[in-house]
Amino acid sequence: MNVRATLRSLAVTLCATLLSTACGGPEEQEFPEDPRSPEVIAMDSALGSLDMHNLMSNTDIAGYQTVTPDQVQSFLVSKGSFLAGYRDPAFGNKTAATLIVERATAYTINPVYILARIETESGLIRSGKSTNLAKATGCGCPDGSGCDAAYTGFGKQVECSAKVFRNYLRDLEAGRTTVSGWKAGVSKNTLDPCTVRPANNATAALYTYTPWVGAYASQCGTSRWGGSSLVALLYREFRDSRNWGGPCVVGGDILTRYNQIGGAGGVLGPCTTNELPTPDGVGRFNHFQNGSIYWTPETGAWEVHGLIRARWESLGWETSALGYPITGEKPTPDGVGRFNHFKKGTTLGSIYWTPETGAWEVHGLIRAKWESLGWETSVLGYPTTNEMTTPDGVGRYNHFKKGTTLGSIYWTPATGAHEVHGRIREKWESLGWERGSLGYPVSDEYAVSEGRESEFQKGFLTFNAATGAVSVRMK
Known part of the structure; x- marks a missing residue:
């Protein structure tokens, strides 16, 4: 990855790491308290068991298509759930059913999976009362401590859970491991401990969120409640209990x-x-x-x-x-x-x-400059990065590519947006980009008698067409 691209992703990575730790299981062999009643524990004991390597299918997770708030509301009522009568004041007094469907659908996650996650983490689905709204999905809530304030509350919990799970799946669908190292087809130890080789992305994402098997898989697992195996079994039980289509x-x-x-x-x-x-x-x-x-x-x-x-x-x-x-x-x-x-x-x-280049965004004054040059038909070609912040924190830039020629547009409030490409860009890069002796570009590349030239804050780079050399001239 380009060093500059890494800077933009750093904050995202740190956040994902935090959420992975918080949403997943404990860092040590400490398991959370069981929120279920004795009656529910007895019900779960009859759920059966699953293959720990293949807990859920990708289709299960993606099956959000036709689940409606009315269907979820009816389900909550049938379970005697506290959530059947709950409205979240932080989300415009929307019902729990509406929030579950809206946020799950926005991140293309099956709302029935969210229901199973809520029940596993907080017992809210099959209980008529609750003190667990603040940690409904366990997202941003390390076991043994309270939830991060940013994720406290039912609506925030549902949003966090759906978003984080979609982030895990996005990495897996791109061929990457998740933030904690899970990947389909790659063996990894859980906290039970068990050695699991996820059969698909859905199972790998489940173990990223909750990195232990639990008592509901046939090959291995702690005898303690919970774990990814319980999420999967509850999903299956909830899914099969009614027709979610329509x-x-x-x-x-x-x-x-x-x-x-x-x-x-x-x-x-x-x-x-x-x-x-x-x-x-x-x-x-x-x-x-x-x-x-x-x-x-x-x-x-x-x-x-x-x-x-x-x-x-x-x-x-x-x-x-x-x-x-x-x-x-x-x-x-x-x-x-x-x-x-x-x-x-x-x-x-x-x-x-x-x-060749993939999909990248360009906006604002950098986009306006690219447009003025002729979009993708210009000397720059297509973007190869999103707009990113320069390492010095002053400017913004996008990189571009046309054929084998690399280009960029750099912008600061003081200099405006200007392009730099080809051999002149190579020389500027070798000098340290905007942190080098020349600073930021203050012109696009233009013709001179010996070839081409770009002006920078503190000097000029001139390309000699006869020799191919690029010279530096300071102001």
Whole structure:
């Protein structure tokens, strides 16, 4: 990975590490207290057992498509759950069922899995009373201590659990290990201890969240309650207890756009959620088998799918620097790539994708400069990074690539946004980028008698077309 790209991901990695530790099991061989009543313990003893290497399937986790708040509410009522009558004041007094479905669906996690996670961690599903709302899913709540304030409360717990689990799956789907080292097909020791070789991403993600097997797997496991095996068995029991299916509804401007791009037979496929409000309260969305359509009164309804959607999701959906889509996915004029444009307030952004470069975002004044140069048809080509902060903390930049030529756009409040590419960029890099003797670029590359030149805060880099050499001239 580029050193500069590493800087942006550091905070994300640290957060993921914190959440992995908090959401997972204890760091030592200490197991949490069992929140279940004797009656529930007896019920769980009849659940049977699972293969510890194959606790859940990827399809189980992704099966969020048609679960509705009404179905979850009916389920909670049938279980005599405390949550059946609960509304969260921190989330606009939404019902527990609504929060579970909304947040699970936003991160494309099956709400029935969230129900199983809640029951395993706090016993809230099958209990008519609770003192465990603050740690409902165990996310950000190390065993033996209280929850991090950032994750305290039912709605925050559901949000945290769904988001963290999706982050684990995203790493696994990209071929990486999770933050704590789990990966499908790779053996690793749990805290029981057992040696587990996860058969799929779903099982690897379960062990990342709760790194012990528990008493409900046939090959190994502690006799203590809980563990990933109990989550999986409760999911199976909850899943099989009723028909969670049902038609989803697409309407209004979202339906109009959906039909324009082929409806269920088009690129998005059949709907997988009803229309839902976005977390920021501004827009509405439907998820589909292969993508999503997002709508606001200002931007209208537009689809986003594939790797462009995955990049937008990784940035934080509409809460990211990009905001909402203002176009559907389109082919680039050069026929090589695909893109969506976005808008947040008055700031425009985009995600561009090619098979070679992948999907990356560019926004604000750096995007405006790239646009002025000719987008991907310019000397810079396509972005190869998101917008990132420079190591000195002063500026922002994106890297680009066209053929074998690398380029960048660097911006600071003092210098504005300027491009640097090719041999001049190579020389600037060798001198230490913006922390070197020249500082930031204050011009784009321009023609001079001997070849090409770029001006920087403290000097010039000149490319001699005859010799191929790049010389430095200080101011």
